[in-house]
Amino acid sequence: MFDLLKEVGRGKKGAKNLTYEQACNAAERILTGKATSAQIGAFFMAERIKMESPEEILAFVEALRVHSIRYLLYGGIDCAGPYDGRRHSWIATLPTAFVLTACGLPVTLHGSPALPPKRGIALIDVLKEMGLSVRRCSREALQAGADQSGFLFVPADSWCAPLRAIRPLREELGFRTLLNTAEKLIRFSDAPYMAIGVFHKTAFDKMTEILTHIGVHSGIIVQGTEGSEDLPVDRRSRAAILRKGRCETMIFDPDSYGLKKRMPNIEWTAKRQAQTISEVLQGSGEPAYRNMVLLNSAVRLWTAGRAESPEEGLERACHTLDRGLALHQYQWWRETVLAMDEKSR
Known part of the structure; x- marks a missing residue:
């Protein structure tokens, strides 16, 4: 998580959006418990200051879907x-x-x-x-x-x-x-x-x-x-x-x-x-x-x-x-x- 936190945690002007691949990595670490609570809190705060990009949100959506139960309702x-x-x-x-x-x-x-x-x-x-x-x-x-x-x-x-x-x-x-x-x-x-x-x-x-x-x-x-x-x-x-x-x-x-x-x-x-x-x-x-x-x-x-x-x-x-x-x-x-x-x- 350290490299990812460096990217998003440089303040409002210096922070960079993660690539989709980087965001997927962050999402997987956060959602599977591989990141510590301190790292997760720091990541969410940095994203809140920077404002999340569509690619970052999409990565978290896809990661949540992987770990979710789904039930198809056709045409709904x-x-x-x-x-x-x-x-x-x-x-x-x-x-x-x-x-x-x-x-x-x-x-x-x-x-x-x-x-x-x-x-x-x-x-x-x-x-x-x-x-x-x-x-x-x-x-x-x-x-x-x-x-x-x-x-x-x-x-x-x-x-x-x-x-x-x-x-x-x-x-x-x-x-x-x-x-x-x-x-x-x-x-x-x-x-x-x-x-x-x-x-x-x-x-x-x-x-x-x-x-x-x-x-x-x-x-x-x-x-x-x-x-x-x-x-x-x-x-x-x-x-x-x-x-x-x-x-x-x-x-x-x-x-x-x-x-x-x-x-x-x-x-x-x-x-x-x-x-x-x-x-x-x-x-x-x-x-x-x-x-x-x-x-x-x-x-x-x-x-x-x-x-x-x-x-x-x-x-x-x-x-x-x-x-x-x-x-x-x-x-x-x-x-x-x-x-x-x-x-x-």
Whole structure:
């Protein structure tokens, strides 16, 4: 690790990006425990100061994939949100997943208990409030749920041993590392489509390059709420659409779809997140939250080629949500996972 640390640890002006081969070497040493905790902490801090390159992130993504369990969902979309959770926004991607699966598009979501720096409300926390402790569910139960409903949830640190092993060190460091980006890109189901969020518009080019290299056929990179993949409905938002290696920047204006709504000012908890999701699926939710699900469903259906336009996607999403089909998908998935988990114990 000494030679690699010399390259990245020369300060903001003197530091150099690692080549892909060097980054692969660093990733393998860090993720297999060959590097010491001091070396790993120094590497992550140096990368944070220098800013990681696409090649460096890609090397860590590939190394994580080597050490991960994967389960193929043919023709699906991977919706990759931040593992450090949410503090100030609603997690629309979860109910959106059940709208998409009800429309015939398989969906993979993944996450872990909230990490630094945000330590917000994680998907795992919300699912627990909805009656599913997914970290304790057997892999067979989660896979059976995917087979039956088209929805796969992956507790990332259970399916990727290096993420589990390095978690205590990340907790101690307390700052964002390149793993915060790399872990979202493992693609546990090898989905050809992806929706992923970024915090800043400067990250669009970097993320586009990475998605192209990891085999994403079509994807949407969103400057979403709290860096998530969720398009908001209270303002316009920027997104990059990737199709067959070509990228186009778009502005999504919820007003142009008749979906613009002011979001209620709420202090979120995992319980409140779960309650709001249930209300939307049952057709009794606040219009702003319903509209957020509709907008994201519409755009993701279009991204994955299941609709000719976002407008067509919106029509399909409205039909699915209003007829209770998304609620049925959620109930079907939950019942299958719980039943299979009980059987496998």
